[in-house]
Amino acid sequence: MIRTLFWRFVAALQFFTRLPLPRDLPQVPFHQSGAIGFFPWAGLVVGLLEAAVLSLALWLWPPTVAAVLAVAFVVLLTGAMHEDGLSDAVDGFGAGWDRMHILAIMKDARLGNYGATALILALGARVALTxxxxxxxxxxxxxxxxxxxHAVSRGAVLFPMLVLPYGRAEDTTSRAKPLVEELDYAAKLVATAGVLAPLTCLPPPVALAGLVAAAAAAAAWTRLCAHRLGGYTGDVLGAVQQTGEITFLLGILAAWKFI
Known part of the structure; x- marks a missing residue:
């Protein structure tokens, strides 16, 4: 059991990061589908590494410069996976007029005006907040x-997965397809623990403010997908992560003013 959980955690890290990890997992599809519950735990690792880079950079440079370096590090660490999802999703919903057109735009590798604007604003917000x-x-x-x-925002991607069907079930080339299995009870427990663990290190009002803000962003994306797509896509999950991270940081910084 412990060995299975470990390999599922490794599969989650493989999916979300470019860390040098073993690529020949036994029963790869099984571990990939089981990795869903470890999304927040992979986020913990990403957040820990970002905080370490930020802390080291603060020894040499002012906060704004250090924040740019820390955010750039995360983009490299994750292969800009979530940023790509955000830009594709915003392009799709911004320029698409029906379900098939939205999905076609999301699939297009070219970056449109909507996506470019969203990407610039998201990176700017993350630098400013950091x-x-x-x-x-x-x-x-x-x-x-x-x-x-990072843990909460990656936990937030499970929200649309819990309430909506996968919107590209017919696409066998989708990177997200191996992960779109139904969440079992154990995976939900693992994911919940990964979200709550770092929140216990924050003042309760601060943790609650960030959690509510990220949940609201995830709910908004889920409602939009339900209305216009009837399901979610991998690009939408990237958008949920990005907006969840930003809104979480907005929430905790606002709440910190009152404690």
Whole structure:
């Protein structure tokens, strides 16, 4: 059992990062589908590494420069996977007029005006919020906040997966397809633990504000997908992660002003 959980965690890290991990997993499809519950745990690793890079950079440069370096590190670490999903999803919903057109635009590798604008705003928001964290929080709170942001935002991607069908069931080339198995009870418990673990390191009002903000963003994307697609796609999951991370950081920074 422990060995199975470990390999599922490794599969989640493989999916979300470019860390040098073993690529020849036994029963790869099985571990990929079981990796869903470990999405937040992979986020914990990404957040920990971002916080470490940010803390080291703050020794040499002011918060804004350090934040740029930390965010750039995360983009490299994840292969811009979530950023790509955000830009494709915004392009699709922004320019598409029906389900098939939206899906076709999302599948197109070219970047449109809507997607480019969303990408610039998202990266700018993450840099600004990370710099604000570095300026206002101590080292311990900084690590907790970034780890929680990445864990919660990756936990948020499970929301559309729980309530909507996969929108590209006919597409055998989709990278997300091996992961779109129904979440079992154990996976839900593992994912919940991964989301809650870093939140316990934050003041309860702060943790609640961030969690509610990220949940609201995930719910908004889910409603949009239900209305216009009748399901979700891998690109939408990337968009949920990006907006979840941003709204979580907005929530905790706002709440910190009142404690």
């Amino acid at each position: 710099a604000a964290l570095a300026s206002e929080l101590g080292a311990g709170s900084l690590f907790a906040a970034l780890m929680a942001a």
